[in-house]
Amino acid sequence: MRAWTVRGGWDGRREEAALEDGAAIAGWTEVRHDLSTLASFDELRELLTRCYSDEGQRTRDNWAHQIWRFLHDIAVGDFVVMPRKYRDVVAIGRVVGDYAYRADAHAGYRHVRPVEWLNVVERAAISGDLRDSMGTLLTVSELSRRDAAQRVRALAETGIDPGYSGAIAPPTDIDTLISEVEAAGSRQLSVRDLLGLWGFGRRTSDALEVVMAALHHNDLVVRPDFTTVQLDSIVTVLSADSADPENDESVSAVDGSDLAEADKHDFTWRVGNVRQQIAVVAVQRTDSLHKAIELMVTKRLSQLPIVDEHHRLVGVVTWESIAHKSLTSAGIELWGARAAQYPPAAHGEQELFSRMDDIRKFGFVVIVDSENVVTGIVTAADLADELEARVTPFMVLEELERRLRQAVRNMPPELLRSGSKKKVEKAEDLTLGNYPYLLDQSAAWKWLGWPFEQQRIVERLRDVAKYRNEIAHWNIDAPEDEPQQLARARELLDLLKLVTPGIGKA
Incomplete structure (x- = not known):
């Protein structure tokens, strides 16, 4: 048993006819041929080339895959959902017959699969993850993950979505994500796993620039916007390719704007963050x-x-x-x-x-x-915790840098210059990134006379300098998402307190 979304047109034009006739209707106005006579997928591709010669090959291939699913992959006994365009409901039915061509029907209403419509449920009755996977722009797509078929069956029978709380295995790489979205119309994964496909662990400005550009390039959109939710929240990657020929204007006007917005790199701090x-x-x-x-x-x-x-x-x-x-x-x-x-x-x-x-x-x-549907609640205590998480690393690093500066304040200028290629005359001229180089110099280390192993302190300084560089750049996610780095900075601060006891916090 499988479950499928078969949409009633980008403007919902086929929905009433589908419900009245007991059918799922595929559209494709210019395809005025009985598709059951086609012997192969290649013949379908050739037919679409003749019917839609002005369209690009990628678009025609996308349509061919959808139509082939409608003809052959959807089986009698499978479930079909049809989200209503202008109503907050979803119609759910079971396929009861093979493909049929209605030559006497209006163009765009000729390719059908007989369906027994079983229930109409409110969108709010469907959990967000399943609802999002139904939101693909494709006319025909499969609902294949997170027990989707069993949940659609439960909705048909009881009107209740039992939900799914298990983990989602991410795609192995970017190409796999693209191919899975092209095949099914959508792919769900966590924001953390989405970023990980490009080698990022947080939503920094650099990460968003790379990921958004790649999504745009491959005609992919993400629901909900992956910049407005938590790192471990589930999002749905959807194909922005047109669902059928009548959909072209809609895609350009609606989802084209989404893709254009991606290029603006809006780094606003959102409620969902x-x-x-x-x-x-x-x-x-x-x-x-x-x-x-x-x-x-x-x-x-x-x-x-x-x-x-x-x-x-x-x-x-x-x-x-x-x-x-x-x-x-x-x-x-x-x-x-x-x-x-x-x-x-x-x-x-x-x-x-x-x-x-x-x-x-x-x-x-x-x-x-x-x-x-209620998804969360933000309290004043949550804001206080968020503020602490974002401010604490900077406070730790600031005190750490102040203690380092005080420790070398009386160091001879010739030793201070050994830690930087730029002109350095006093401790205030040094940045946090200069200290690993300075303390790696034997003369400078000897002058300090600290009771630590030199290379271990130098390694700690390098780690902290790298951490400072990372959090110095804007990112959506609080620096506390890297607790090991903050812990290492705290450890170095504790060591510095032993050798700079007279320095208090600012």
Whole structure:
């Protein structure tokens, strides 16, 4: 059993006909031939060349693969999902017949697979990872990862997505990522693994420039934007190639703009970049106030989102709102104890500083996705932790550099110059990167008279100088994402404190 997405056209033009006729309809207006007569994939490619001679070979090959899947890979008994373009729902059905050509139908409605439509579910009922994989622009694509087929079956039968929490093995290399997206229309992986394909561990300006350019070059887009979520968040890489000929204008206007935006290298700090202390905890409107209080006490929370059956945000309960209602009413329930005012929900891609006033005023902001499904909550404590994580490395390095400068302040100029090729007359002329070279000189080391092994200190200085260079450049991810380097810097600082005891922090 497999599951497939068969879209009803970029503007949804075929959706109503598909539901009324009990069919998945492939489109391709200019292909006015019974495709069951084709004996091979090469014959299909030749046919598309005749029908769409003005299109490039890559585009025609992309279409040929989609049509071939529609003809031969989709089997009777497989599930089909059709996201509705202008409605917040997805139609789910089971394929009940082989390909058929309807010669009397309007062009673009002739290539069909009979489908028994089983259910229509709200998009919000589908977990974000599966929903994103359905978001490919291709007309025909397979939903193949993270137990997609079994989850689509559950949605068809119960309207509930059981979800999937297992790890995702990344592609082995960039070419594999490209080929897998071309084959299936999408590929899911973590942001960390996406960056790793290009040899990066963090989202620095250099990393974003390389990765975004490569994605653009290969007509790939990422949902959600991989710069607006956590390093270990799951994103979906999608093909930006046109889904069918009628889609060309849409791709240019919509996803072409996405690719153009990638070249701007927007390095804004986003709401979704803030690491949260715990996974989001929520209660449903029908839950008891006692349950909410128990969760808030045991999880040490000051507020709880109230959600509906699909985890969409409908309200918030806080200690303040509970206390206020308890003073004015007796025997209140959860819904009655909800906060009358709370900050508007935030999306992960919003600029963090645009929501700082809300976080300062209310102490939190709830994060939702495009379907208003709660995905997280950023609190004032989260911001404090984030600030500490980002500031601490600079504080450690600043004190470390101050102690080094003080240690060599009275060193003769001729010795100071041995640590740098530029003109050096006093300690203030040295940068952190100069110290490994300076202390590697026997005369300078002897002058210091430190009770350490020279080469071990020099190695530590080199590590710290490299660390300083890395964090000196802008990056989305907090420097604490390299805890070993920060720990090494702290160790060197502890050693320097032994030989520069009279120097305090700034």
